[in-house]
Amino acid sequence: MVPPTSTGGYTTGRRMSSNHVRIGLLGCIRSEIIKLVSLASTWWLMGLTVLLPPVLTALSVFVMKMTISLDSPSDMVKGQPTSLDWANIWTLIGGTATTVDLVVGIFGIMAITSEFSTGAIVSSLVVNPKCSLFMHAKGLSLFIFSYLAALLGLLCSWLVALVMVSGQKVTALPDSKAYGPWVIVLGVPLILAVLSLLALGLGAICRSTSGGICAYLGIFMFLSTVVGIISTISKQAKWVNSVTVCLPDSALVSFAGAGIQESGGGGSGSEGLFNPAWWQSGLILLAWAAFFYLLGLLVFKRRDIS
Template identity: 30%
Template sequence: MTTATVAAPPASAGATRASSPYRLSFAHLVHAEWIKLTSLRSTWWSIGLVAVVSIGLSLLMAASFASFGGDMPAMSAEEANRQAVQVVVFSTVLTQLLAMILGAITVTGEYSTGMIRSTLTAAPGRIAALFAKALVLAVTMFVTGIVVFAVAALVSGPLMPTGALDLSLPDSSIMPLLGAALYLALIAVMGVGIGFIIRNGPGALAAGIGLVFVAPILVLFFPQFETFQWIHDAASYLPSNAGQSLFMGAPMTGTALETLPAILTLVAWTVVAVAGGIAVLKTRDA
């Protein structure tokens, strides 16, 4: 007597993926990017350097104001807040470069070591991996900025002849500091986009630093003649100038933008960088 054996039909690929306990979700990608970011010594060195430079420059500038003593003109509470904010966020002239560098090297470092192949194998759709990396960098830089600015405000406030920040006027105290932290976060995301576009460490750093630091300085070489006025007008929409309009009220070059146009300008630059990174990531092999 024989027993017939009936083979079970093979499970579909979709059913296998749905029942697998190891399905890689976006939250898992974010967690993986967080581990990669925090396990690098360069991350902590960069964050530490941002803190030291920011707090040190704030103390130096506050001491400079203190040296004027009674020679400082009388100010309203809002004017005193604006001066205190400038002391706290003055360091962004340099720390924006560190944000750009950190964003770029988290991408180009993976290309140089070959780890990007493992990343894209785990996330074959590719775009989710880019968004996860950008999200982790943005949150890290935003939180770092808030903490560093808070410490800088605490240590520089007692030195200011006009007094520390008056938090009862949030429009001239809290909001500019949040704007500066947002700026650093968006600059880091731009670095991620540029990193995916260029894929080469020195090249990405040169492009990023040229955009946020060198380009506004180059505008200074054009005289304020009618022939070159369009250059000065366009300079207002460079990332660093828009950022300085947002949290300092006055850019290095160009004219100051209102809050909403400044934010939209920064978001537009970030979207362009990320869109370029997506286009290259989807069309070129790792």
């Protein structure tokens, strides 16, 4: 016999089975992807993530070509470079990450703050009451979008650079740096996607778009400025220089360069100061992202959403 409901009716088989539905990670990810696709901000920000690298690369290569073409004969005699160098070009391509990281940061912040600003967070948690599952699904969705957009952008940058230097003499990368292009094309999008998770954590902590963006800019700009001022004022605190290279902005620059312009392998630099290699900088960025993501998850789980 079908049990009666509190209103005097009877629960149908469909309603009875819905009470036992288990929400899985894949279903949550699919739901979050649908949400992201429906947001206009996603298309704008991911469009910028794709377009900025090739545009910045084109401008940089153009300036490089103009500089070389304007070299005077006396400069050439003194040993100044008179041809393009793939080491410099790849460094420029990787350097676009320092601009794109702001875009993916805003994307990660808005992915969670838009839920709070519209009140959609309540219905989202009614459907999926597990806060951890909700955050992980949103984070994986962000990671997929950010990685694919950044990957496409860097591939376009490489193609733009290839077209712009075609027919010209370009010094090839040395064999010892042959890994560099792979790190830049595949690794930099990976790190940018990781930074979107850092931004997601900040958005969960601040719950407002403006607050999250200010916090993100503070970590990537203001923090290094403060540490630099301390290093300048206190000449005795040379250890501050080791702290500076571990900040997110410095670590991103180091990783995006893929060690193409470096001769050492990281570790202790001059005066025993820590000077991370490009791969160590990548691990540092992973640590920063993990810290803020987990902190955001903790705050999200413990704070009342109303």
